[in-house]
Amino acid sequence: MLSEAFGDGVQLTLIDRDDAFVFGYSKLDVMFGRRSAGEVRLPYGALAKPGVRFLQQTITAIDPEARRVTTEEGEHEADVLVVALGADYDLAATPGLAEGGNEFYSVAGAERLGGLLPGFSRGHAIIGVCGAPFKCPPAPSEAALLLHDYLSARGVRADCRISFVLPLGSPVPPSPATSEALLAAFAERDIEFIPNLRVSALDPARDVAVLDDGSELAYDLFLGVPRHRAPDVVIESGMTESGYVPVNPRTLETAYPGVYALGDVATVGVPKAGVFAEGAARAVAAALIARARNEEPPAGYDGLGSCYIEFGGGRVGRVDVDFLSGPKPTGTFHSPSEALVAEKEQFGSSRRARWFG
Numbered sequence: 574m575l576s577e578a579f580g581d582g583v584q585l586t587l588i589d590r591d592d593a594f595v596f597g598y599s600k601l602d603v604m605f606g607r608r609s610a611g612e613v614r615l616p617y618g619a620l621a622k623p624g625v626r627f628l629q630q631t632i633t634a635i636d637p638e639a640r641r642v643t644t645e646e647g648e649h650e651a652d653v654l655v656v657a658l659g660a661d662y663d664l665a666a667t668p669g670l671a672e673g674g675n676e677f678y679s680v681a682g683a684e685r686l687g688g689l690l691p692g693f694s695r696g697h698a699i700i701g702v703c704g705a706p707f708k709c710p711p712a713p714s715e716a717a718l719l720l721h722d723y724l725s726a727r728g729v730r731a732d733c734r735i736s737f738v739l740p741l742g743s744p745v746p747p748s749p750a751t752s753e754a755l756l757a758a759f760a761e762r763d764i765e766f767i768p769n770l771r772v773s774a775l776d777p778a779r780d781v782a783v784l785d786d787g788s789e790l791a792y793d794l795f796l797g798v799p800r801h802r803a804p805d806v807v808i809e810s811g812m813t814e815s816g817y818v819p820v821n822p823r824t825l826e827t828a829y830p831g832v833y834a835l836g837d838v839a840t841v842g843v844p845k846a847g848v849f850a851e852g853a854a855r856a857v858a859a860a861l862i863a864r865a866r867n868e869e870p871p872a873g874y875d876g877l878g879s880c881y882i883e884f885g886g887g888r889v890g891r892v893d894v895d896f897l898s899g900p901k902p903t904g905t906f907h908s909p910s911e912a913l914v915a916e917k918e919q920f921g922s923s924r925r926a927r928w929f930g
């Protein structure tokens with residue numbers, strides 16, 4: 574948006590330690606062998622916008638007072654700093670997870686599981702969430718439903734048990750209708766749903782998952798959602814409170830003038846999901862454009878977002894959620910259909926074209 578508004582009249586520096594963007598949901602495609610890790614990468618090298626330069630560097634320090642970031646190659650100072658470093662995975666916070674389990678929340682983890690799943694033909698698979706908040710609350714439900722399809726297609730579903738451990742009371746708390754549809758889908762497919770508990774440890778010697786009420790579940794394959802935390806460099810900058818960066822939810826401003834935080838790294842009052850990161854980024858860009866043009870500030874971030882949910886059987890549902898306008902979040906559910914499969918594809922391809930086109 575800034576490039577479109579000002580072209581070469583603005584100097585935009587995008588810094589990422591990685592050389593490519595990957596949609597969160599592509600990790601499910603990689604895990605279930607629908608696409609390769611290479612196919613889902615969108616290289617930043619393809620990003621050619623007036624005024625924008627991409628630097629593949631690792632940020633080692635952030636000074637929010639000076640609006641300065643340090644990388645292994647030098648220092649960058651800016652008039653405006655937008656911190657969007659996401660959430661890191663803290664495998665060590667769940668003893669045994671690194672040794673005895675697997676995670677499907679990183680591309681590498683999904684790829685590794687993609688290699689293990691063809692060898693899983695009998696026994697107990699647990700999809701286990703190790704702590705909240707975690708990215709994309711429907712994603713582990715999707716993983717459970719797609720695992721059912723995957724095992725059914727291989728003709729081994731009857732020999733396998735699937736359990737799903739979630740530290741929330743329902744799969745999608747802001748939308749009871751979405752949760753009901755997911756619970757019905759679990760029941761139809763004989764997926765055991767264990768709510769209100771998280772996996773606190775794995776005991777790889779006994780292949781047992783320990784839940785936070787002390788109960789134990791034996792497993793043959795563990796597919797985990799690791800605990801999340803803000804990246805160390807953000808914590809060390811002093812910007813975080815209760816784990817993440819507090820912001821004004823309407824403006825995404827932090828306590829530091831000219832410094833914004835958005836996406837998974839910030840506490841906005843919305844879930845950690847790409848669609849909300851995108852909406853927040855648009856709100857920041859609109860405010861910066863208005864300010865540069867001496868126009869009235871725009872209305873601000875609305876906290877609205879639509880999440881597509883893989884229900885299996887070649888169908889996708891959608892939940893439209895509103896997190897900020899009322900006293901509590903609300904959601905409207907759209908039943909799974911083939912039409913929504915095409916809509917989700919259009920969601921992805923429209924972003925690919927706009928950001929990397």
Ligand SMILES: Cc1cc2nc3c(=O)[nH]c(=O)nc-3n(C[C@H](O)[C@H](O)[C@H](O)COP(=O)(O)OP(=O)(O)OC[C@H]3O[C@@H](n4cnc5c(N)ncnc54)[C@H](O)[C@@H]3O)c2cc1C
Nearest residue numbers: 589590597598631632658659709836837845846847848850
């Ligand atoms: C399995 C799964 C399914 C999902 N499905 C959906 C979905 O259907 N819809 C949806 O909206 N969301 C979904 N998500 C969530 C979505 O992927 C994230 O919420 C979203 O990517 C957050 O965007 P972000 O920009 O805040 O962080 P990220 O996308 O994580 O980006 C942060 C960037 O910062 C970079 N970085 C971090 N530290 C440093 C450093 N020190 N130096 C330089 N660069 C650094 C990283 O390389 C990364 O590119 C899913 C996530 C998962 C794991």
